[in-house]
Amino acid sequence: MLDVVQFYEAGVAAGITHAAIWTPQGGIPVAIDVLFVNDYNEIYETEGNRPILRAPSVLLPAVAQGDAITVHGANYRVAAIHRDTPHPGETALLLSKT
Amino acid sequence: MANHLRQQVRDAMKAIIVAASTAAGARVYTGRIYPLLADGPWPQVTISSQNEQIRAGSLAGIGQRVYTRTYRVNVIAHAKDGTDPEAILDNVGKQIEVAIAANVTRSGTTKFCILAGTQTELSADAEQPIGALTMAYDVEIYSRENTPDVLS
Numbered sequence: 001m002l003d004v005v006q007f008y009e010a011g012v013a014a015g016i017t018h019a020a021i022w023t024p025q026g027g028i029p030v031a032i033d034v035l036f037v038n039d040y041n042e043i044y045e046t047e048g049n050r051p052i053l054r055a056p057s058v059l060l061p062a063v064a065q066g067d068a069i070t071v072h073g074a075n076y077r078v079a080a081i082h083r084d085t086p087h088p089g090e091t092a093l094l095l096s097k098t
Numbered sequence: 099m100a101n102h103l104r105q106q107v108r109d110a111m112k113a114i115i116v117a118a119s120t121a122a123g124a125r126v127y128t129g130r131i132y133p134l135l136a137d138g139p140w141p142q143v144t145i146s147s148q149n150e151q152i153r154a155g156s157l158a159g160i161g162q163r164v165y166t167r168t169y170r171v172n173v174i175a176h177a178k179d180g181t182d183p184e185a186i187l188d189n190v191g192k193q194i195e196v197a198i199a200a201n202v203t204r205s206g207t208t209k210f211c212i213l214a215g216t217q218t219e220l221s222a223d224a225e226q227p228i229g230a231l232t233m234a235y236d237v238e239i240y241s242r243e244n245t246p247d248v249l250s
Contacts, residue, residue, distance in 0.1 A: 041223055045144065046176050047136035048224030079222060096180055097225040 004056045004089035008033060020053060022060065023068040032059045036071050051076060051095040057083065060091050069095055100247040103207065103239050107171060108145050110205040111198060111235075115143060115173070118197030121190040122175065134176055136225075141177040141190045147237075148172065154243065161244050168238045170214070173198075175231040183229035184220060191216065191231050198235070207249065210238035 002010060011017040017033040024030075035054040042048065053069060069076045076095035085092040100106065108128045115126045125142040134142050150169035158164060173194060177186040195213060198204070204211055214236040220229045240250040 038225075042133045043221045043224055043228045044176060044219055044230035045130075045174070046134045046178060046224075046228050046230075048178065048226075048228055049136070050223055051225055076225075094222070095225070096222070096227070098180060 004087065005058065008035075008056055011035065018071055020055075021068075021070040022063065023070075024062065025064065025066055025068075030059075034071070051097070053093045053095060054086075054090055055093075057089055057091045060093075063091065063093065068098075069093065102246050103167070103241055103249060104147050104150065104169070106247070107204055107207045107237055107239070108147060110201075110207045111171060111173065112145055114197050114201050114205065115194055118193060120193035120197065121186070122194075136178075138178060140179060140183075141175050141186050143190070143194070144174045144176065146172050146174075158242070163243045164250055165241050165243050165246075166238065167241060168236065171211075171235045171237050173233040173235065175233070176229070178224065178226050178228045180226045183227050184218060187218060187229050187231035191233060194233060204237075208237050208239050209249070210236075212236050 008017060012033045018036040020032055020034045021029045022032055032055055038049045038051045041050040063078060063081060065078050065081065067078045069078060075098045077098055078093050079096040080094040082092040112126050112128050116124050122141045122143045128145045130144050148170050150167055153166045155164040175187050175190045177183040179186055214234045217232045220227060241248060242250055
């Protein structure tokens with residue numbers, strides 16, 4: 001059975017991951033391969049999307065709210081951090097567009 | 099025949115808000131079914147009516163009785179903003195309250211209209227926080243039962 005890092009490495013090989021840049025506040029940018037979804041979400045009669053990034057937790061040490069994330073040329077900040085989600089060893093970041 | 103009084107009230111409130119040059123500008127909508135577009139600009143305002151109740155007077159003959167119609171008009175301000183959508187909503191809400199209060203008969207379409215309450219909703223489930231401020235106006239109008247487009 002693959003561990004989380006091996007799973008993401010397989011994802012890179014299969015071309016299902018996305019290249020992202022994580023920039024901790026006051027830190028230097030770090031390139032990581034992530035899973036990224038940006039599903040349509042209508043709230044209070046207003047259209048929107050729900051950007052969520054997933055990556056192995058070991059690749060996001062000390063990630064914090066407010067850190068910068070760039071995916072597909074769009075800039076986000078980390079709005080919320082869900083550790084061990086959806087699987088142990090994986091972190092999901094809820095993003096807010098800047 | 100003119101539009102039903104309910105629509106006349108909505109149209110009048112829209113015209114009042116647009117004329118007041120609020121932060122929503124001309125982005126004030128009645129009869130909107132589909133969601134507001136994601137990219138704004140914000141704020142935007144939607145107007146709808148709901149829950150009409152009717153009491154019939156008995157002094158006139160059947161067909162011409164006076165209806166007392168009471169219902170709610172929801173004026174809903176919408177905003178999407180990465181910092182403070184609630185502040186945007188409260189600002190445009192203030193402007194709307196002032197504009198509607200300054201036109202006591204809503205351009206002659208109502209006998210009675212009062213802000214009955216407000217509700218603020220905020221959500222982070224989008225690429226930027228989304229908020230909605232519902233300003234619920236209670237409206238009372240009178241019409242003959244055979245002329246729902248004419249204020250009595």
